[in-house]
Amino acid sequence: MFDIEAEIKNIKKRVSELIAAEKRKDLEAALTYYSNDIYMVPPGGEILHGKDELGKFLAGVIESPYTNTTDWVKFKFSEKGDMATAVARYNLTLEEGEMDVPLRGKFVAVYRKVNGLWVIETECFNGYK
Numbered sequence: 001m002f003d004i005e006a007e008i009k010n011i012k013k014r015v016s017e018l019i020a021a022e023k024r025k026d027l028e029a030a031l032t033y034y035s036n037d038i039y040m041v042p043p044g045g046e047i048l049h050g051k052d053e054l055g056k057f058l059a060g061v062i063e064s065p066y067t068n069t070t071d072w073v074k075f076k077f078s079e080k081g082d083m084a085t086a087v088a089r090y091n092l093t094l095e096e097g098e099m100d101v102p103l104r105g106k107f108v109a110v111y112r113k114v115n116g117l118w119v120i121e122t123e124c125f126n127g128y129k
Contacts, residue, residue, distance in 0.1 A: 002081035
């Protein structure tokens with residue numbers, strides 16, 4: 001059996017590390033938090049598959065400074081404890097010079113444990129109107 005609370009803590013830590021890499025504009029480091037076979041479904045765009053497509057998308061994302069908070073709603077784990085699904089809300093503020101742009105949204109992410117570390121396997125997110 002595995003410790004669910006410890007694994008939730010590990011996933012949250014990995015997400016915090018991913019955000020820190022994005023804020024440093026370190027695309028190479030940010031991509032290490034995703035599966036090689038990543039599927040991402042961003043709002044208003046095409047489905048992205050693989051780190052090459054994701055890298056092009058993230059390169060644009062990390063150019064804008066932002067602050068972010070995450071309100072985790074639910075985690076669900078596979079019986080073996082090697083996969084997890086998370087549902088959450090986010091509050092993001094793009095720091096656009098003189099004017100900050102607040103964005104609120106929600107996401108669903110599937111995580112897989114690879115070599116002892118959680119990576120994002122699939123992610124879908126969108127904003128509130």
